[in-house]
Amino acid sequence: MNEQEANRSNFIREIIDEHNRSGRFGGRVHTRFPPEPNGYLHIGHAKSICLNFGIAQDYGGLTNLRFDDTNPVKEDTEYVESIKDTIRWLGFDWGEREYYASDYFEVLYQNAVRLIEKGKAYVCDLTPDEVREYRGTLTEPGRESPYRNRSVEENLDLFRRMRAGEFPDGSRTLRAKIDMASPNLNLRDPIMYRILHAEHHRTGNKWCIYPMYDYAHCVSDSVEGITHSICTLEFEDHRPLYDWFLDELELYHPQQIEFARLNLTYTVMSKRKLLQLVQQNYVSGWDDPRMPTLAGMRRRGYTPEAIRKFADVVGVAKNNSVVDMELLEHVLRDDLNLRAKRRMAVLKPLKVVLDNYPADQVEEFEVPDFPQDPQSTTSRKIPFGRELYIEREDFMEVPPPKYFRLALGSEVRLMNAYYITCTKVVKDADGQVIEVHCTYDPETRGGMSADGRKVKGTIHWVSAQRAIEAEVRLYENLFTKKDPYEVEEGQDFLDNLNPRSLEVLTSCKLEPALAQAVIGESYQFMRNGYFCLDSVDTREGQLVFNRTISLVDSWAKMQGTSA
Protein backbone atom coordinates (compact mmCIF):
# COMPACT_ATOMS: atom_id res chain seq x y z
CA MET A 1 0.00 0.00 0.00
CA ASN A 2 1.58 3.29 -0.95
CA GLU A 3 1.54 6.52 1.01
CA GLN A 4 -1.10 8.15 -1.12
CA GLU A 5 -3.54 5.30 -0.66
CA ALA A 6 -2.90 5.07 3.06
CA ASN A 7 -3.80 8.70 3.48
CA ARG A 8 -6.82 8.73 1.24
CA SER A 9 -8.94 11.64 2.34
CA ASN A 10 -12.28 11.10 3.97
CA PHE A 11 -14.70 13.17 5.98
CA ILE A 12 -13.38 11.88 9.29
CA ARG A 13 -9.84 12.95 8.51
CA GLU A 14 -11.21 16.35 7.54
CA ILE A 15 -12.90 16.68 10.91
CA ILE A 16 -9.66 15.73 12.63
CA ASP A 17 -7.71 18.19 10.51
CA GLU A 18 -10.15 20.88 11.58
CA HIS A 19 -9.73 19.92 15.23
CA ASN A 20 -5.99 20.09 14.81
CA ARG A 21 -6.28 23.55 13.28
CA SER A 22 -8.53 24.82 16.05
CA GLY A 23 -6.55 23.05 18.75
CA ARG A 24 -9.63 21.41 20.26
CA PHE A 25 -7.71 18.35 21.38
CA GLY A 26 -4.30 19.94 21.49
CA GLY A 27 -3.29 18.06 18.39
CA ARG A 28 -3.94 14.68 19.98
CA VAL A 29 -5.62 11.84 18.11
CA HIS A 30 -6.69 8.93 20.27
CA THR A 31 -9.23 6.42 18.99
CA ARG A 32 -10.67 3.21 20.30
CA PHE A 33 -12.10 -0.01 18.94
CA PRO A 34 -14.96 -1.06 21.24
CA PRO A 35 -16.25 -4.56 20.42
CA GLU A 36 -18.83 -6.25 22.58
CA PRO A 37 -17.49 -9.72 23.42
CA ASN A 38 -20.64 -11.48 22.32
CA GLY A 39 -19.64 -12.88 18.95
CA TYR A 40 -16.92 -13.16 16.36
CA LEU A 41 -15.50 -10.28 14.39
CA HIS A 42 -16.44 -10.04 10.72
CA ILE A 43 -15.22 -8.13 7.68
CA GLY A 44 -17.40 -5.19 8.68
CA HIS A 45 -15.51 -4.93 11.96
CA ALA A 46 -12.29 -5.04 9.97
CA LYS A 47 -13.32 -1.79 8.31
CA SER A 48 -13.78 -0.21 11.73
CA ILE A 49 -10.55 -1.67 13.10
CA CYS A 50 -8.54 -0.45 10.12
CA LEU A 51 -10.19 2.94 10.33
CA ASN A 52 -9.55 3.44 14.02
CA PHE A 53 -6.04 2.05 14.11
CA GLY A 54 -5.15 3.47 10.70
CA ILE A 55 -6.17 7.02 11.49
CA ALA A 56 -4.41 7.01 14.84
CA GLN A 57 -1.25 5.66 13.21
CA ASP A 58 -1.28 8.31 10.51
CA TYR A 59 -1.77 11.11 12.98
CA GLY A 60 0.83 9.81 15.38
CA GLY A 61 -1.81 8.86 17.93
CA LEU A 62 -2.95 5.77 19.76
CA THR A 63 -5.82 3.32 19.68
CA ASN A 64 -7.28 1.54 22.67
CA LEU A 65 -8.92 -1.84 22.58
CA ARG A 66 -11.94 -1.65 24.80
CA PHE A 67 -14.38 -4.44 25.36
CA ASP A 68 -17.83 -3.01 25.73
CA ASP A 69 -18.93 -5.57 28.26
CA THR A 70 -21.93 -4.03 29.96
CA ASN A 71 -24.36 -6.87 29.31
CA PRO A 72 -23.24 -9.97 31.26
CA VAL A 73 -25.96 -12.23 29.92
CA LYS A 74 -24.59 -12.09 26.38
CA GLU A 75 -20.89 -11.88 26.87
CA ASP A 76 -18.13 -14.40 27.36
CA THR A 77 -14.35 -14.61 27.65
CA GLU A 78 -14.30 -17.03 24.73
CA TYR A 79 -15.19 -14.07 22.53
CA VAL A 80 -12.63 -11.83 24.20
CA GLU A 81 -9.87 -14.22 23.24
CA SER A 82 -10.98 -14.68 19.67
CA ILE A 83 -11.37 -10.92 19.20
CA LYS A 84 -7.87 -10.21 20.50
CA ASP A 85 -6.41 -12.97 18.38
CA THR A 86 -8.13 -11.67 15.28
CA ILE A 87 -7.07 -8.05 15.74
CA ARG A 88 -3.47 -9.16 16.27
CA TRP A 89 -3.68 -11.31 13.17
CA LEU A 90 -4.99 -8.33 11.21
CA GLY A 91 -1.77 -6.61 12.17
CA PHE A 92 -2.73 -4.10 14.84
CA ASP A 93 -1.28 -3.53 18.27
CA TRP A 94 -3.02 -1.86 21.18
CA GLY A 95 0.03 -2.10 23.40
CA GLU A 96 -0.91 -2.14 27.09
CA ARG A 97 -4.15 -0.37 26.41
CA GLU A 98 -6.53 -3.28 26.75
CA TYR A 99 -9.54 -1.97 28.62
CA TYR A 100 -12.98 -3.11 29.61
CA ALA A 101 -16.06 -1.03 30.23
CA SER A 102 -16.42 -3.23 33.30
CA ASP A 103 -13.18 -1.68 34.60
CA TYR A 104 -15.18 1.51 34.99
CA PHE A 105 -18.21 0.16 36.82
CA GLU A 106 -17.26 1.96 40.01
CA VAL A 107 -16.53 5.24 38.21
CA LEU A 108 -19.77 4.87 36.34
CA TYR A 109 -21.62 4.30 39.57
CA GLN A 110 -20.12 7.33 41.26
CA ASN A 111 -20.94 9.55 38.32
CA ALA A 112 -24.50 8.24 38.30
CA VAL A 113 -24.70 9.30 41.94
CA ARG A 114 -23.51 12.77 40.94
CA LEU A 115 -26.22 12.97 38.34
CA ILE A 116 -28.81 12.01 40.94
CA GLU A 117 -27.45 14.68 43.25
CA LYS A 118 -27.82 17.22 40.46
CA GLY A 119 -31.43 16.17 40.11
CA LYS A 120 -30.69 14.84 36.64
CA ALA A 121 -31.38 11.17 37.27
CA TYR A 122 -33.99 9.22 39.19
CA VAL A 123 -34.94 5.73 40.17
CA CYS A 124 -38.03 4.59 38.29
CA ASP A 125 -40.29 1.73 39.37
CA LEU A 126 -42.13 1.35 36.10
CA THR A 127 -42.26 -2.16 34.64
CA PRO A 128 -40.69 -2.77 31.23
CA ASP A 129 -44.12 -2.67 29.63
CA GLU A 130 -44.98 0.55 31.38
CA VAL A 131 -41.70 2.14 30.37
CA ARG A 132 -42.51 1.36 26.77
CA GLU A 133 -46.02 2.72 27.16
CA TYR A 134 -44.84 5.93 28.78
CA ARG A 135 -42.20 6.47 26.11
CA GLY A 136 -44.81 7.47 23.52
CA THR A 137 -44.31 6.81 19.83
CA LEU A 138 -42.44 8.31 16.92
CA THR A 139 -45.19 10.86 16.45
CA GLU A 140 -46.58 11.28 19.96
CA PRO A 141 -44.69 12.60 22.96
CA GLY A 142 -44.16 10.39 25.96
CA ARG A 143 -45.53 10.88 29.48
CA GLU A 144 -43.50 11.53 32.53
CA SER A 145 -42.97 8.65 34.89
CA PRO A 146 -44.85 9.01 38.19
CA TYR A 147 -41.51 8.37 39.92
CA ARG A 148 -39.77 11.19 38.07
CA ASN A 149 -39.95 13.70 40.89
CA ARG A 150 -38.70 11.65 43.79
CA SER A 151 -36.41 13.51 46.13
CA VAL A 152 -32.68 13.34 45.68
CA GLU A 153 -32.44 11.57 49.04
CA GLU A 154 -34.92 8.91 48.07
CA ASN A 155 -33.22 8.39 44.70
CA LEU A 156 -29.84 8.10 46.37
CA ASP A 157 -31.18 5.58 48.84
CA LEU A 158 -32.97 3.53 46.23
CA PHE A 159 -30.01 3.51 43.87
CA ARG A 160 -27.72 2.37 46.68
CA ARG A 161 -30.14 -0.41 47.48
CA MET A 162 -30.36 -1.38 43.82
CA ARG A 163 -26.62 -1.87 43.93
CA ALA A 164 -26.91 -3.74 47.22
CA GLY A 165 -29.13 -6.29 45.59
CA GLU A 166 -32.33 -5.54 47.46
CA PHE A 167 -34.54 -5.60 44.38
CA PRO A 168 -35.31 -8.24 41.77
CA ASP A 169 -34.42 -8.01 38.08
CA GLY A 170 -36.55 -5.59 36.16
CA SER A 171 -38.18 -4.03 39.17
CA ARG A 172 -36.44 -0.68 38.96
CA THR A 173 -34.13 1.32 36.74
CA LEU A 174 -32.07 4.43 37.04
CA ARG A 175 -33.14 6.94 34.42
CA ALA A 176 -31.70 10.21 33.18
CA LYS A 177 -34.13 13.08 33.59
CA ILE A 178 -34.16 14.76 30.20
CA ASP A 179 -37.31 15.35 28.18
CA MET A 180 -40.20 12.97 27.67
CA ALA A 181 -41.49 15.12 24.82
CA SER A 182 -38.25 15.12 22.85
CA PRO A 183 -38.69 14.16 19.18
CA ASN A 184 -35.53 12.14 19.68
CA LEU A 185 -36.70 9.07 21.58
CA ASN A 186 -33.24 8.54 23.00
CA LEU A 187 -33.73 11.65 25.10
CA ARG A 188 -37.04 10.54 26.65
CA ASP A 189 -35.54 9.78 30.04
CA PRO A 190 -33.24 6.99 28.85
CA ILE A 191 -32.43 4.14 31.18
CA MET A 192 -28.92 4.35 32.61
CA TYR A 193 -28.93 1.25 34.83
CA ARG A 194 -30.93 -1.93 34.95
CA ILE A 195 -30.96 -4.63 37.60
CA LEU A 196 -29.43 -7.89 36.41
CA HIS A 197 -28.54 -10.58 38.89
CA ALA A 198 -26.17 -12.22 36.46
CA GLU A 199 -22.58 -13.33 36.65
CA HIS A 200 -20.28 -11.12 34.65
CA HIS A 201 -17.31 -12.70 32.85
CA ARG A 202 -14.91 -10.34 34.61
CA THR A 203 -16.59 -8.87 37.67
CA GLY A 204 -18.30 -12.08 38.68
CA ASN A 205 -21.10 -11.41 41.13
CA LYS A 206 -19.79 -8.11 42.40
CA TRP A 207 -22.50 -6.19 40.60
CA CYS A 208 -26.18 -6.74 40.11
CA ILE A 209 -26.82 -3.46 38.34
CA TYR A 210 -25.30 -2.82 34.94
CA PRO A 211 -25.00 0.43 32.97
CA MET A 212 -26.58 0.81 29.55
CA TYR A 213 -24.54 1.49 26.44
CA ASP A 214 -25.36 5.17 26.09
CA TYR A 215 -24.25 5.99 29.57
CA ALA A 216 -21.27 3.65 29.76
CA HIS A 217 -19.79 4.42 26.36
CA CYS A 218 -19.39 8.16 26.58
CA VAL A 219 -17.99 8.02 30.09
CA SER A 220 -15.59 5.23 29.10
CA ASP A 221 -14.39 7.29 26.15
CA SER A 222 -13.98 10.22 28.47
CA VAL A 223 -11.92 8.46 31.13
CA GLU A 224 -9.64 7.04 28.47
CA GLY A 225 -9.07 10.45 26.96
CA ILE A 226 -10.38 9.39 23.58
CA THR A 227 -10.48 12.27 21.12
CA HIS A 228 -12.53 10.79 18.30
CA SER A 229 -15.15 8.20 19.08
CA ILE A 230 -15.90 6.65 15.73
CA CYS A 231 -19.02 4.55 15.40
CA THR A 232 -21.63 3.52 12.88
CA LEU A 233 -24.56 5.51 11.52
CA GLU A 234 -27.27 4.07 13.73
CA PHE A 235 -25.71 5.87 16.68
CA GLU A 236 -26.19 9.26 15.11
CA ASP A 237 -29.43 9.68 17.05
CA HIS A 238 -27.53 8.83 20.20
CA ARG A 239 -24.97 11.59 19.87
CA PRO A 240 -27.15 14.19 21.66
CA LEU A 241 -27.30 11.78 24.57
CA TYR A 242 -23.56 11.12 24.45
CA ASP A 243 -23.08 14.86 24.65
CA TRP A 244 -25.71 15.34 27.33
CA PHE A 245 -24.12 12.93 29.82
CA LEU A 246 -20.68 14.41 29.41
CA ASP A 247 -21.94 17.99 29.60
CA GLU A 248 -24.05 17.37 32.71
CA LEU A 249 -21.21 15.49 34.34
CA GLU A 250 -18.75 18.17 33.21
CA LEU A 251 -16.33 15.55 32.02
CA TYR A 252 -13.72 15.65 29.30
CA HIS A 253 -15.65 15.47 26.07
CA PRO A 254 -14.57 13.44 23.02
CA GLN A 255 -16.19 13.92 19.62
CA GLN A 256 -18.44 11.15 18.36
CA ILE A 257 -18.33 10.67 14.59
CA GLU A 258 -20.53 8.28 12.66
CA PHE A 259 -19.78 6.49 9.39
CA ALA A 260 -21.63 3.97 7.24
CA ARG A 261 -20.97 0.34 8.08
CA LEU A 262 -19.72 -2.03 5.44
CA ASN A 263 -22.09 -4.18 3.44
CA LEU A 264 -21.00 -6.76 0.90
CA THR A 265 -22.91 -8.43 -1.90
CA TYR A 266 -23.69 -12.15 -1.66
CA THR A 267 -23.36 -12.26 2.10
CA VAL A 268 -24.93 -11.12 5.35
CA MET A 269 -23.16 -9.13 8.01
CA SER A 270 -25.46 -9.05 11.00
CA LYS A 271 -24.21 -10.90 14.06
CA ARG A 272 -27.68 -12.25 14.65
CA LYS A 273 -27.91 -13.76 11.15
CA LEU A 274 -24.41 -15.17 11.33
CA LEU A 275 -25.23 -16.73 14.69
CA GLN A 276 -28.31 -18.28 13.12
CA LEU A 277 -26.23 -19.82 10.31
CA VAL A 278 -23.93 -21.31 12.92
CA GLN A 279 -26.55 -22.54 15.36
CA GLN A 280 -28.76 -24.09 12.71
CA ASN A 281 -25.75 -25.78 11.09
CA TYR A 282 -25.96 -24.15 7.71
CA VAL A 283 -22.23 -23.72 8.14
CA SER A 284 -19.72 -25.68 10.17
CA GLY A 285 -19.04 -22.89 12.65
CA TRP A 286 -17.99 -19.27 13.09
CA ASP A 287 -14.80 -20.09 11.23
CA ASP A 288 -16.44 -21.86 8.32
CA PRO A 289 -14.46 -20.63 5.30
CA ARG A 290 -17.66 -19.40 3.67
CA MET A 291 -18.46 -17.06 6.53
CA PRO A 292 -17.65 -13.34 6.33
CA THR A 293 -16.12 -13.65 9.80
CA LEU A 294 -12.45 -12.83 10.00
CA ALA A 295 -11.87 -16.26 11.53
CA GLY A 296 -13.56 -17.82 8.52
CA MET A 297 -11.72 -15.67 6.04
CA ARG A 298 -8.43 -16.43 7.73
CA ARG A 299 -9.12 -20.14 7.51
CA ARG A 300 -10.16 -19.67 3.91
CA GLY A 301 -6.77 -18.17 3.10
CA TYR A 302 -7.38 -14.43 3.11
CA THR A 303 -4.30 -12.50 4.15
CA PRO A 304 -4.33 -9.60 6.61
CA GLU A 305 -2.72 -7.47 3.93
CA ALA A 306 -5.57 -8.08 1.53
CA ILE A 307 -8.17 -7.25 4.14
CA ARG A 308 -6.38 -4.06 5.14
CA LYS A 309 -6.08 -3.05 1.52
CA PHE A 310 -9.77 -3.71 1.06
CA ALA A 311 -10.67 -1.59 4.06
CA ASP A 312 -8.62 1.17 2.55
CA VAL A 313 -10.00 0.96 -0.94
CA VAL A 314 -13.71 0.87 0.00
CA GLY A 315 -13.37 4.29 1.56
CA VAL A 316 -15.33 5.89 4.38
CA ALA A 317 -18.50 7.92 4.05
CA LYS A 318 -21.96 8.36 5.51
CA ASN A 319 -23.73 6.90 2.53
CA ASN A 320 -25.39 3.53 3.07
CA SER A 321 -23.75 1.34 0.48
CA VAL A 322 -23.10 -2.20 -0.64
CA VAL A 323 -19.64 -3.03 -1.91
CA ASP A 324 -19.26 -5.57 -4.69
CA MET A 325 -17.77 -8.87 -3.55
CA GLU A 326 -15.70 -8.61 -6.74
CA LEU A 327 -13.70 -5.79 -5.21
CA LEU A 328 -12.76 -7.91 -2.21
CA GLU A 329 -11.83 -10.74 -4.56
CA HIS A 330 -9.72 -8.42 -6.64
CA VAL A 331 -7.58 -7.17 -3.76
CA LEU A 332 -7.25 -10.74 -2.53
CA ARG A 333 -5.98 -12.02 -5.88
CA ASP A 334 -3.75 -9.01 -6.19
CA ASP A 335 -2.09 -9.85 -2.88
CA LEU A 336 -1.94 -13.61 -3.35
CA ASN A 337 -0.48 -13.26 -6.83
CA LEU A 338 2.64 -11.81 -5.27
CA ARG A 339 3.04 -14.14 -2.32
CA ALA A 340 1.77 -17.56 -3.45
CA LYS A 341 4.24 -20.20 -4.59
CA ARG A 342 3.18 -21.86 -7.84
CA ARG A 343 2.34 -25.54 -7.73
CA MET A 344 0.59 -28.03 -9.98
CA ALA A 345 -2.48 -29.86 -8.77
CA VAL A 346 -5.10 -31.78 -10.69
CA LEU A 347 -8.46 -31.43 -9.03
CA LYS A 348 -10.60 -33.59 -11.29
CA PRO A 349 -8.15 -36.08 -12.77
CA LEU A 350 -8.11 -37.72 -16.19
CA LYS A 351 -5.43 -40.32 -16.85
CA VAL A 352 -3.03 -39.68 -19.73
CA VAL A 353 -0.70 -42.35 -21.11
CA LEU A 354 2.25 -41.35 -23.24
CA ASP A 355 2.53 -44.37 -25.51
CA ASN A 356 5.99 -43.53 -26.81
CA TYR A 357 7.49 -42.69 -23.42
CA PRO A 358 9.64 -45.53 -21.97
CA ALA A 359 7.65 -47.37 -19.33
CA ASP A 360 10.45 -47.46 -16.78
CA GLN A 361 11.69 -43.92 -17.35
CA VAL A 362 11.32 -41.17 -14.77
CA GLU A 363 12.52 -37.60 -15.14
CA GLU A 364 12.52 -34.61 -12.85
CA PHE A 365 12.11 -31.01 -13.86
CA GLU A 366 13.43 -28.21 -11.75
CA VAL A 367 10.79 -25.50 -11.73
CA PRO A 368 10.90 -22.12 -9.98
CA ASP A 369 8.37 -21.36 -7.25
CA PHE A 370 7.74 -17.95 -8.79
CA PRO A 371 8.27 -18.32 -12.54
CA GLN A 372 7.08 -14.77 -13.10
CA ASP A 373 9.59 -13.20 -10.76
CA PRO A 374 13.13 -13.10 -12.19
CA GLN A 375 14.48 -12.04 -8.77
CA SER A 376 13.22 -15.18 -7.13
CA THR A 377 15.62 -18.11 -6.88
CA THR A 378 13.67 -20.79 -5.06
CA SER A 379 12.42 -23.83 -6.92
CA ARG A 380 11.21 -27.39 -6.50
CA LYS A 381 11.58 -30.64 -8.45
CA ILE A 382 8.64 -32.11 -10.29
CA PRO A 383 8.67 -35.78 -11.33
CA PHE A 384 7.48 -36.79 -14.79
CA GLY A 385 6.59 -40.22 -16.15
CA ARG A 386 4.71 -42.21 -18.71
CA GLU A 387 1.40 -41.95 -16.92
CA LEU A 388 0.04 -38.61 -15.87
CA TYR A 389 -3.10 -36.90 -14.70
CA ILE A 390 -4.50 -33.86 -16.36
CA GLU A 391 -7.59 -31.89 -15.58
CA ARG A 392 -10.74 -33.46 -16.97
CA GLU A 393 -11.72 -30.04 -18.26
CA ASP A 394 -8.50 -29.85 -20.24
CA PHE A 395 -9.56 -32.53 -22.67
CA MET A 396 -12.45 -32.61 -25.11
CA GLU A 397 -12.99 -35.20 -27.77
CA VAL A 398 -14.85 -32.75 -29.95
CA PRO A 399 -13.71 -29.29 -28.92
CA PRO A 400 -15.65 -26.09 -29.56
CA PRO A 401 -14.00 -23.30 -31.56
CA LYS A 402 -11.14 -21.48 -29.78
CA TYR A 403 -10.55 -24.42 -27.44
CA PHE A 404 -6.80 -24.39 -26.89
CA ARG A 405 -6.51 -27.43 -24.67
CA LEU A 406 -6.06 -31.10 -25.49
CA ALA A 407 -8.34 -32.70 -28.08
CA LEU A 408 -8.16 -35.74 -30.23
CA GLY A 409 -5.47 -35.05 -32.80
CA SER A 410 -4.31 -31.78 -31.30
CA GLU A 411 -1.04 -30.80 -29.65
CA VAL A 412 -0.60 -28.98 -26.36
CA ARG A 413 2.23 -28.20 -24.02
CA LEU A 414 2.47 -29.93 -20.68
CA MET A 415 3.68 -27.07 -18.57
CA ASN A 416 7.47 -27.20 -18.08
CA ALA A 417 7.61 -30.67 -19.69
CA TYR A 418 6.85 -31.71 -23.26
CA TYR A 419 4.51 -31.15 -26.15
CA ILE A 420 2.06 -34.00 -26.45
CA THR A 421 -0.42 -34.95 -29.15
CA CYS A 422 -3.57 -36.91 -28.46
CA THR A 423 -3.92 -40.06 -30.54
CA LYS A 424 -6.65 -42.08 -28.93
CA VAL A 425 -9.32 -42.05 -26.25
CA VAL A 426 -10.55 -44.88 -24.06
CA LYS A 427 -14.16 -44.87 -22.94
CA ASP A 428 -16.15 -46.83 -20.42
CA ALA A 429 -19.44 -48.59 -21.08
CA ASP A 430 -21.32 -45.30 -20.69
CA GLY A 431 -19.23 -43.60 -23.30
CA GLN A 432 -17.33 -41.50 -20.76
CA VAL A 433 -13.70 -40.82 -21.58
CA ILE A 434 -11.68 -42.49 -18.86
CA GLU A 435 -8.23 -42.40 -20.37
CA VAL A 436 -6.39 -40.54 -23.09
CA HIS A 437 -3.44 -41.77 -25.08
CA CYS A 438 -0.85 -39.41 -26.45
CA THR A 439 2.58 -39.30 -27.94
CA TYR A 440 5.18 -36.89 -26.64
CA ASP A 441 7.86 -35.08 -28.59
CA PRO A 442 11.27 -35.68 -26.94
CA GLU A 443 12.62 -32.61 -28.78
CA THR A 444 10.39 -30.32 -26.71
CA ARG A 445 11.87 -31.06 -23.31
CA GLY A 446 11.19 -28.22 -20.88
CA GLY A 447 8.21 -27.19 -22.95
CA MET A 448 9.98 -25.46 -25.84
CA SER A 449 10.31 -26.67 -29.36
CA ALA A 450 13.55 -26.17 -31.26
CA ASP A 451 11.78 -25.73 -34.57
CA GLY A 452 9.89 -22.79 -33.19
CA ARG A 453 6.48 -24.27 -33.71
CA LYS A 454 3.85 -22.85 -31.45
CA VAL A 455 1.18 -24.54 -29.43
CA LYS A 456 -1.67 -22.42 -28.28
CA GLY A 457 -2.47 -24.33 -25.13
CA THR A 458 -0.45 -25.05 -22.02
CA ILE A 459 -1.96 -27.33 -19.43
CA HIS A 460 -0.86 -28.51 -16.01
CA TRP A 461 -0.33 -32.13 -15.04
CA VAL A 462 0.86 -34.41 -12.28
CA SER A 463 2.82 -37.67 -12.44
CA ALA A 464 0.41 -40.53 -11.81
CA GLN A 465 3.03 -42.56 -10.03
CA ARG A 466 4.35 -39.83 -7.80
CA ALA A 467 1.22 -37.79 -7.16
CA ILE A 468 0.10 -37.26 -3.59
CA GLU A 469 -3.57 -37.26 -2.79
CA ALA A 470 -5.56 -34.65 -0.99
CA GLU A 471 -9.03 -33.45 -0.28
CA VAL A 472 -9.81 -30.08 -1.78
CA ARG A 473 -12.71 -27.88 -0.84
CA LEU A 474 -14.06 -25.42 -3.36
CA TYR A 475 -16.13 -22.50 -2.16
CA GLU A 476 -18.61 -20.22 -3.79
CA ASN A 477 -20.64 -17.36 -2.39
CA LEU A 478 -22.76 -18.37 0.59
CA PHE A 479 -25.81 -16.83 -1.08
CA THR A 480 -27.03 -16.93 -4.64
CA LYS A 481 -28.38 -13.40 -4.61
CA LYS A 482 -26.43 -10.18 -4.47
CA ASP A 483 -28.86 -9.14 -1.77
CA PRO A 484 -29.68 -12.21 0.32
CA TYR A 485 -32.61 -10.39 1.88
CA GLU A 486 -34.37 -10.04 -1.45
CA VAL A 487 -36.95 -12.81 -1.12
CA GLU A 488 -40.39 -13.88 -2.23
CA GLU A 489 -43.35 -13.41 0.06
CA GLY A 490 -43.10 -15.83 2.97
CA GLN A 491 -39.42 -16.65 2.47
CA ASP A 492 -36.37 -15.45 4.31
CA PHE A 493 -32.68 -15.07 3.61
CA LEU A 494 -32.07 -18.77 4.24
CA ASP A 495 -33.96 -19.50 1.05
CA ASN A 496 -31.20 -17.72 -0.81
CA LEU A 497 -28.42 -19.93 0.56
CA ASN A 498 -26.27 -21.25 -2.25
CA PRO A 499 -26.56 -25.05 -2.34
CA ARG A 500 -23.24 -25.15 -4.16
CA SER A 501 -21.31 -22.94 -1.78
CA LEU A 502 -19.17 -25.91 -0.82
CA GLU A 503 -17.89 -28.63 -3.13
CA VAL A 504 -15.67 -31.30 -1.63
CA LEU A 505 -13.25 -33.04 -3.95
CA THR A 506 -11.50 -36.15 -2.75
CA SER A 507 -8.63 -37.93 -4.52
CA CYS A 508 -7.19 -34.80 -6.01
CA LYS A 509 -3.71 -35.36 -7.42
CA LEU A 510 -0.99 -33.00 -6.29
CA GLU A 511 2.65 -32.61 -7.15
CA PRO A 512 4.88 -34.08 -4.39
CA ALA A 513 6.24 -30.73 -3.23
CA LEU A 514 2.83 -29.98 -1.78
CA ALA A 515 3.48 -32.60 0.90
CA GLN A 516 5.60 -29.87 2.50
CA ALA A 517 2.78 -27.36 2.49
CA VAL A 518 2.59 -25.25 5.62
CA ILE A 519 -0.51 -24.00 7.40
CA GLY A 520 -0.83 -20.27 6.94
CA GLU A 521 0.93 -20.21 3.57
CA SER A 522 -0.79 -19.70 0.24
CA TYR A 523 -0.16 -21.65 -2.94
CA GLN A 524 -1.30 -21.02 -6.43
CA PHE A 525 -2.42 -24.25 -8.02
CA MET A 526 -1.62 -23.16 -11.52
CA ARG A 527 -4.62 -22.41 -13.67
CA ASN A 528 -6.89 -23.34 -10.76
CA GLY A 529 -6.61 -20.67 -8.13
CA TYR A 530 -5.15 -19.94 -4.72
CA PHE A 531 -5.24 -22.59 -2.03
CA CYS A 532 -4.16 -23.10 1.53
CA LEU A 533 -4.03 -25.96 3.96
CA ASP A 534 -7.12 -26.16 6.12
CA SER A 535 -6.02 -25.34 9.65
CA VAL A 536 -8.74 -27.41 11.30
CA ASP A 537 -9.18 -30.65 9.39
CA THR A 538 -5.70 -31.34 8.06
CA ARG A 539 -4.05 -34.34 9.71
CA GLU A 540 -0.69 -36.01 9.38
CA GLY A 541 -0.85 -37.77 6.02
CA GLN A 542 -4.33 -36.40 5.36
CA LEU A 543 -4.08 -33.12 3.51
CA VAL A 544 -7.09 -30.87 3.18
CA PHE A 545 -6.84 -27.76 1.04
CA ASN A 546 -9.23 -24.84 0.84
CA ARG A 547 -9.61 -22.89 -2.34
CA THR A 548 -9.22 -19.31 -1.19
CA ILE A 549 -10.23 -17.87 -4.54
CA SER A 550 -10.22 -19.04 -8.11
CA LEU A 551 -8.16 -17.41 -10.81
CA VAL A 552 -9.96 -15.07 -13.18
CA ASP A 553 -11.30 -17.40 -15.84
CA SER A 554 -11.85 -15.57 -19.10
CA TRP A 555 -12.40 -18.87 -20.91
CA ALA A 556 -15.37 -19.66 -18.70
CA LYS A 557 -16.61 -16.13 -19.26
CA MET A 558 -16.38 -16.57 -23.04
CA GLN A 559 -18.31 -19.79 -22.76
CA GLY A 560 -20.93 -18.11 -20.68
CA THR A 561 -21.55 -15.24 -23.03
CA SER A 562 -21.54 -17.29 -26.24
CA ALA A 563 -23.99 -19.79 -24.81
Next chain:
RNA sequence: UGGGGCAUGGUGCAACGGCAGCACACCGGACUUUGAAUCCGUGGAUCUAGGUUCGAAUCCUGGUGCCCCAGCCA
Protein backbone atom coordinates in the same frame (compact mmCIF):
# COMPACT_ATOMS: atom_id res chain seq x y z
C1' U B 1 -47.85 11.63 9.53
C1' G B 2 -42.10 13.17 14.75
C1' G B 3 -36.79 13.27 14.70
C1' G B 4 -31.95 12.13 12.61
C1' G B 5 -29.13 11.01 8.17
C1' C B 6 -27.91 10.07 2.91
C1' A B 7 -28.43 10.92 -2.72
C1' U B 8 -22.09 11.50 -8.28
C1' G B 9 -21.26 5.85 -14.19
C1' G B 10 -23.55 -0.97 -12.85
C1' U B 11 -20.77 -0.79 -7.65
C1' G B 12 -17.73 1.95 -4.04
C1' C B 13 -15.11 6.41 -3.18
C1' A B 14 -13.07 11.53 -4.80
C1' A B 15 -13.73 16.55 -6.63
C1' C B 16 -14.86 21.60 -0.75
C1' G B 17 -17.70 27.98 -6.47
C1' G B 18 -13.60 27.10 -11.89
C1' C B 19 -12.18 21.16 -17.51
C1' A B 20 -16.53 15.59 -12.95
C1' G B 21 -11.61 11.81 -11.46
C1' C B 22 -9.88 6.92 -9.25
C1' A B 23 -10.79 1.73 -8.26
C1' C B 24 -13.79 -2.59 -9.15
C1' A B 25 -17.10 -4.47 -12.81
C1' C B 26 -18.13 -4.34 -18.12
C1' C B 27 -16.34 -4.23 -23.37
C1' G B 28 -12.17 -4.34 -27.16
C1' G B 29 -6.99 -5.23 -28.29
C1' A B 30 -1.57 -6.67 -27.33
C1' C B 31 1.46 -10.18 -24.91
C1' U B 32 1.67 -14.99 -22.72
C1' U B 33 5.16 -21.99 -20.95
C1' U B 34 -1.01 -20.11 -16.02
C1' G B 35 -7.28 -18.59 -21.24
C1' A B 36 -3.72 -15.99 -14.81
C1' A B 37 -0.71 -11.80 -14.26
C1' U B 38 0.96 -7.55 -17.15
C1' C B 39 0.18 -3.65 -20.94
C1' C B 40 -2.91 -0.50 -24.07
C1' G B 41 -7.71 1.25 -25.20
C1' U B 42 -13.55 2.24 -25.43
C1' G B 43 -18.13 3.35 -23.39
C1' G B 44 -20.88 5.01 -19.37
C1' A B 45 -22.61 9.46 -13.70
C1' U B 46 -23.84 14.67 -10.54
C1' C B 47 -32.14 12.27 -7.85
C1' U B 48 -35.64 16.38 -9.44
C1' A B 49 -37.56 21.56 -10.11
C1' G B 50 -36.43 26.40 -9.30
C1' G B 51 -32.97 30.28 -7.39
C1' U B 52 -28.01 32.87 -6.40
C1' U B 53 -23.53 33.44 -9.54
C1' C B 54 -19.62 35.27 -15.16
C1' G B 55 -19.54 30.12 -13.58
C1' A B 56 -23.04 25.14 -9.24
C1' A B 57 -21.93 18.11 -8.04
C1' U B 58 -20.58 21.98 -4.51
C1' C B 59 -24.41 27.57 -1.96
C1' C B 60 -30.15 28.60 -1.14
C1' U B 61 -35.50 26.95 -1.53
C1' G B 62 -39.17 23.29 -2.69
C1' G B 63 -40.02 18.31 -4.12
C1' U B 64 -38.77 12.93 -4.64
C1' G B 65 -36.35 8.45 -3.08
C1' C B 66 -33.67 5.48 0.43
C1' C B 67 -31.67 4.35 5.51
C1' C B 68 -31.96 4.70 11.04
C1' C B 69 -34.85 5.49 15.83
C1' A B 70 -40.52 3.49 19.89
C1' G B 71 -34.57 -3.03 23.93
C1' C B 72 -34.21 -2.81 31.06
C1' C B 73 -29.20 -4.88 23.46
C1' A B 74 -24.76 -2.66 21.65
